């Protein structure tokens with residue numbers, strides 16, 4: 001059975017380079033794995049315990065939880081907004097962190113990558129995402145990283161899948177995540 005990797009993208013704009021990076025991941029998924037790009041983060045309300053009522057969770061949040069529940073692993077794509085994680089991605093992590101102790105990350109492996117305009121490619125945001133998702137119950141692969149600097153320039157004319165260096169690095173990230181799902185102790 002194919003390993004299901006759920007991709008969450010922390011940018012909502014149509015031309016998002018992080019979204020393009022996620023599209024590249026869909027195409028570069030290794031044999032035996034598939035990457036599903038989750039659509040619908042924009043429709044999920046801000047996390048609010050008053051809305052998080054068993055049996056009556058907002059449909060958009062329930063859809064995210066269902067997709068996460070059937071995933072084997074997660075690949076998060078984060079740009080950097082003002083030195084940290086964009087709210088849309090943090091909101092998704094918050095919804096997936098509950099019910100407390102029984103959230104959909106459920107110890108499954110998570111890798112965080114991304115691209116940003118700055119010279120470090122959004123490392124602050126990606127480190128914050130790793131911290132949050134680890135607290136939310138994911139098993140973060142701390143040594144599997146990819147931060148692509150200068151997004152606006154680098155991907156102005158070239159889709160990440162056509163950027164040989166980035167595509168190669170992303171394929172390696174996917175291989176390592178896939179390998180971890182198949183053999184957690186060995187990876």
Ligand SMILES: Cc1cc2nc3c(=O)[nH]c(=O)nc-3n(C[C@H](O)[C@H](O)[C@H](O)COP(=O)(O)O)c2cc1C
Pocket residue numbers: 011012013015016017018019079080081082083084115116117118119121122151152
């Ligand atoms: C509100 C906002 C804040 C930003 N803050 C940062 C930042 O702190 N560091 C950085 O490298 N880029 C920053 N940028 C630039 C983004 O990295 C750049 O626009 C990036 O391409 C956005 O990702 P996307 O292409 O996936 O939408 C910021 C952009 C916006 C809109």
